[in-house]
Amino acid sequence: MKTTTLSVSQLTKKIKIQLEEGIGSVIVEGEISNFKQHSSGHRYFSLKDDNAQIACTMWRSRPLNFQASDGMKVIARGKLSVYPPRGNYQIDVSSLSPLGTGDLFMAFEALKNKLNELGYFDEEIKKPLPEFIGKIGLATSETGAAVRDILSTLKRRFPVAEVLFRSCAVQGSEAAQDIVDSIQELEKENPDVIIIGRGGGSMEDLWPFNEEIVANAIYNCKTPIISAVGHETDFTISDFVADLRAATPTAAAELATPILIDNLKDYLDDVVRNLETLSSDKINELNDHVDNMISDYLINRIQDKLHFNQQRVDEMLFHIDSSMSLKLKDIKSQIDLLSTKTESLDPDKALKKGYAILRSDDKIINVNDDISENSNIQIERIFDISNAKIEKVNKK
Amino acid sequence: MKKNVNLEKKISELNQIVEYLESDEVTLSEMIGKFEKAMKLAKECKDYLSEAEQKIIDIKQKHQEDS
Numbered sequence: 001m002k003t004t005t006l007s008v009s010q011l012t013k014k015i016k017i018q019l020e021e022g023i024g025s026v027i028v029e030g031e032i033s034n035f036k037q038h039s040s041g042h043r044y045f046s047l048k049d050d051n052a053q054i055a056c057t058m059w060r061s062r063p064l065n066f067q068a069s070d071g072m073k074v075i076a077r078g079k080l081s082v083y084p085p086r087g088n089y090q091i092d093v094s095s096l097s098p099l100g101t102g103d104l105f106m107a108f109e110a111l112k113n114k115l116n117e118l119g120y121f122d123e124e125i126k127k128p129l130p131e132f133i134g135k136i137g138l139a140t141s142e143t144g145a146a147v148r149d150i151l152s153t154l155k156r157r158f159p160v161a162e163v164l165f166r167s168c169a170v171q172g173s174e175a176a177q178d179i180v181d182s183i184q185e186l187e188k189e190n191p192d193v194i195i196i197g198r199g200g201g202s203m204e205d206l207w208p209f210n211e212e213i214v215a216n217a218i219y220n221c222k223t224p225i226i227s228a229v230g231h232e233t234d235f236t237i238s239d240f241v242a243d244l245r246a247a248t249p250t251a252a253a254e255l256a257t258p259i260l261i262d263n264l265k266d267y268l269d270d271v272v273r274n275l276e277t278l279s280s281d282k283i284n285e286l287n288d289h290v291d292n293m294i295s296d297y298l299i300n301r302i303q304d305k306l307h308f309n310q311q312r313v314d315e316m317l318f319h320i321d322s323s324m325s326l327k328l329k330d331i332k333s334q335i336d337l338l339s340t341k342t343e344s345l346d347p348d349k350a351l352k353k354g355y356a357i358l359r360s361d362d363k364i365i366n367v368n369d370d371i372s373e374n375s376n377i378q379i380e381r382i383f384d385i386s387n388a389k390i391e392k393v394n395k396k
Numbered sequence: 397m398k399k400n401v402n403l404e405k406k407i408s409e410l411n412q413i414v415e416y417l418e419s420d421e422v423t424l425s426e427m428i429g430k431f432e433k434a435m436k437l438a439k440e441c442k443d444y445l446s447e448a449e450q451k452i453i454d455i456k457q458k459h460q461e462d463s
Contacts, residue, residue, distance in 0.1 A: 132404040137455075151452070159448040160403055166455035185455055264407075265445055271414055272438050278417050279431050286424055 009084065016082035019089055023080050026091060027173050028054070029099065032072045043068070047076055047091070055090040062094055063212050065114055066107035073099035075173050097173075097211065104203050108210055111237055115212075120219050126243040127224040129258070130192045135162045136256050137186035137194035137223065139179060142167035146199040146228070146249040153253035158261050164189050170198035175208035180217040187223050194221065195252045196238065197228030206230050209238040218242055228252035351382040403444060410437045 006014070030047030037043045041060030045068070046053045056076060058064060068074070078093040098107050115121065136154065140147050147167075154163060166182040169175040179196060186194050196218075198206070208214060209229045218225050218241045227242035228249045239245040246252035343349075347357070358365040359378040365371065371393050379386045413434040417427060 132407070134402075134404050151450070155450040159450045160445060161450075163450060163452045164455050165452050182455075185459055189455065261445055261448060265442065268410075268438050268442050268445070271410060272435065274414060275417070275431055275434050275438070278414075279427065282422075282424065282427055 012082065012084045012087065015089075016084065019080045019082050025079050026077075028076050028078075028091065030054075030074065030076070032068055032074055033070050035068055035070050045070075047074070055088060056093050057090055058093040058096060062096075064096055065111040065212060066098055066103065067110070068096060068098075072103055074103075075099060077173070095213070097207065099204075104207060104210075108203075108237070111210065111212055111215070112240065115215055115237065115241065120215060121240045127222075129224050129244070129255070131258075133158075133161060133192040133256055133258065135164065135189070135191040137164045137166070137189065137191035139166050139168050139182035139186060139194065139196045140198055140249070141170045144170075144199050146197060149249045150195060150197075150228075150253045153250050154257060157254065157257040158259060160261060161257065164191055169208075171201065171205045171208060176211035176214050179208055179214050183214075183217045183221055183225070187221050191223055193224050193226060193256050195226045195228060195246075195249075195256055196242070197226075197246070197249055197252055198230065199249065200231040200234065206234060206236055209236040211237075214238055215241045226252045226255050348382075351380075354381070356381045403441060406437050406441050410434055410441065413437070 028047055030049050030053075033046045033048050033053070035043065035045040043058040043060075043064065045056050045058075047056055048054075056078070058078075075097050076091060076093045077095045078091045080089060081092045082089045098104055119125065138147070138150060140150070142165075147165075151163065154161060164186055166186050168178040168182040170179070183194060183196065196209075198209070206229055209227070215237050218227070218238060224243040226244045226246055227236070227238040228246035228251065229236045229238055232247040235245075244255055246255055351357070357380040358371075359380065360369075360371075360375060362378075365377065371377070371390055373390050373393055375390050377388055377390060379388055413430050416422060417430055417434070422430070
């Protein structure tokens, strides 16, 4: 490398580039020393280990939700920066998280109180799950029992749901940001619900789910989030901010599958049966209706017709009756007349009057028959019959 | 991968038709048409459910491909 003569500023500029761009963002574990918070609100401290130390600045705009104090072991995330006027370098710390469990508890309580006061845990802002969940987002580690339990439960209960899986780190210093990214990426896919979580572990293991950036990501997410972190007795900030908390990963999967596929199948079977019944009911109803209409109508018409015809028959009978009567009378008169005439024609009547019947050879002598002289005739009168001989015939 | 059948929409539509058919307003000719539609929907849903398999999409991969 060429060695030329540089000015102090030039050299410092080179060092600045080397540190700020060559290294840039860092995550550092160390022990806090000389922690001071100025009246301005900015915090100044050093991070050290056995062999080295480095100056740190944490501007007041950066969140610090636990009591940072000397001797505390922490993880600092930030960017290297060089301050030319004083010729020193420092870490511009963007976030600080404690490392020991006691410190962790304190940090947990501090953040919990802070967010509670900001209304992050309020029931009213918790989003209800939609009735029908067809798309489920999942942010968890791709290794471990949690993901297996969740996926197998989802598959068993409602395999028709689409599962969007965003695997992420669930412990370690990288995890919090990875979880935040996962939530945001999943939200873009518009699922009906997002499950975040992990299996059991120590407080350090679960710590990413207690980080403020994760709480904010959950708070700002428009999709309902189910938080399932650790075991039944583990409670993390994520659990409080989320719209639903599940005690276990399996419970989270159950919450995300309110409808069981078997029930859906039964429901559809019922619908089909119901449809068939509805149709046949309706058809029967209409059939009956038509039948009733027809029978009522027809019965009335037939009755009318019957009455009408009955009346006609009656009238005809009446007519017949009266005309027959007349006719009979008529005939009777004729008969009477004939009778009388007949009676008057009875020969006995003539005989009674004194007239006689003349016979010749037992044959009656009719009015136009000739009587010959010297013939024998018989004379029948009412009380006697005489034999006579004709002496003389004079034509009138 | 199977295409998205949008189960929820079909079930919702099916529900609507059944409710309508149960009401008194439906005429017989409407009924026949809607009945066919409902039976078709029910069958599609049942078929989809019988063939159901869990569809898991790797979002990380998808985003890596996109970026």
